[in-house]
Amino acid sequence: MKNTHDTQSIFELSKPGRRAARLPACDVPERKISDLLPAAAIATAPPALPELAEPAVIRHFVNLSTQNMSVDTHFYPLGSCTMKYNPKRNERAAAMPGLADLHPYQPAETLQGMLEMLYELQEALQEISGLEACSLQPAAGAHGELAALLVAAAYFRDLGENRTKVLVPDNAHGTNPASAAMGGFEAVTIKTTSDGFVDLDDLDANLDDQVAVLMITNPSTLGLFEPNMQEIADRVHRAGGLIYLDGANMNAILGISRPGDFGADMQHYNPHKTFSGPHGGGGPGAGPICVTEKLAPYLPAPVVVKESRVAGCESREEKRKAGDSRLTTHDPQLPLFRLDYDRPKSIGRVRSFFGNVGVLLRAYAYIRSHGPDGLRRVSENAVLNANYLLSRVKHILPVPQGNRCMHEFVASAADIKRDKNISAMDMAKRLLDFGYHAPTVYFPLTVPEAMMIEPTETESKETLDAFAETLFRVTEEEANLLHEAPHSTPVSRPDEVRAARQPVLSYPE
């Protein structure tokens, strides 16, 4: 079982002179490169590129791709990440040449279809959040947090109020205090109770006229809906502050409760979680934000707006339904979509062009293909699946906060660590041997030996049962076997300390 098939890097496979393609003979007169380029622009030695035949290149990358664990290959209960299956129709839609081949410098008149979709996505996100305005620009969830906090800062500056503090509960994602600091605020931690909810006494103790924003994740990282949400929002609003909702866990409440209705003034979405965008790979991502009407003037510019070219004009869709064949973008009967830069109070751009359109179009396709009722069913099934898995896992590992949950729950390996010296990390590593991606471990920090499990709505009962049975089997195994797990992967346990302290970032070193 020990790892023997370590993957070599493509540089190690290289042999001088090997090649995958031969260029045809040159059919134009040759000239010396030194006649064409200044000396400073000419390299003195060829770049250190690997030299391989085509089959070796193909085998190398195809084999590498099979080492990956993905939602397409494995159950992936990575808490807080909402690793739901990504429907392939979203990929097909976003890859259509009429969308994928657009150039960002094309005139808006030639981009009407894409702009219309982005406009409708803005409208859909506003409706889902219960807020009045939207910016699609931020390139990731944390970027959305930062953009929203800059919007809040601009709002308070406009009011002439000097508010310097952002309150963040201690079970929040680490991005919350980081965004507050990046936005020029002081991040102040608010305690949570042993039940996992915001400690109202500690909130009161820190609430004053210096507080700009309370950032809250609801449902929380413990998979719990904050029972005092309205009270918390009321207290912050009475103190003149704003509520920011970290939308990481929207998958639990789509079409059921709206952040704008429970007191949020701003929120971001993580389309890669909630709306089945692709995960990982370092992006590109998207982190659209929605805000209330009073904050709308400060949103990043430009935003997509819809203008009537003639009074009473219908939407493209209505015209199509009515059998109107004149559907060119130059049809004066149709509304015009354009980018509105004329926003004097805007914080300005936070991303070039239109944001990461490919990811936004996938979210649009997901939202439109589900519709309002479908999105509600997504959340109902996500919560049902999580509660079903919770009901099985709690007999294997204690779940300190709760007999019920929203979209995820946090089990603790603290007891088994004490009794058998098996840590959450050991169990997570061992699950890889059984073909499961590990749950999130050691987060949130408020639960010792945390294992954060989020099954999502796209898993069957059989998958959840098999996972619970495997988790139980792992807890019954010998500690020594787990300490050295995983046993079946090309690399067992990387040296994380050395990777952080002495990273090797190039090849050859």
Place this chain on the structure above:
Amino acid sequence: MKPEELLYAKTHEWVAIAEENGTKVATLGISAFAVEALTDLVYIDLPKVGQKVEAEQPFCEVESVKAVSDVYSPLEGEVIAVNDALPDALETLGSDPYGEGWVAKIKIADEAGLANLMDHTAYTKQCEES
């Protein structure tokens, strides 16, 4: 130093009080329990000598492969020495948390914070309950 003879903060720092040249000095470190809970450490941001510290406020940061954590000063005072060897030998925090793994020495300005500290028995109980 023997862990049984030290005082502990509820935020897992240990404190040893001693007289040096007529002033009261507190040596601060991180408890063995906390070092283990932090998992593998990769970085420490030590305070500067001469820096003023406030009771129950962060004065130092440790980063593990999982998270960045604040280290709190149990007492108000001024940093008079730091363990310069630590950043390049973080394993000392785990191998000798109460000796070579000390973090900083503080000239105590106000002893009020002492009343909030626990003895070893009370601290061990806190760790078992967490």
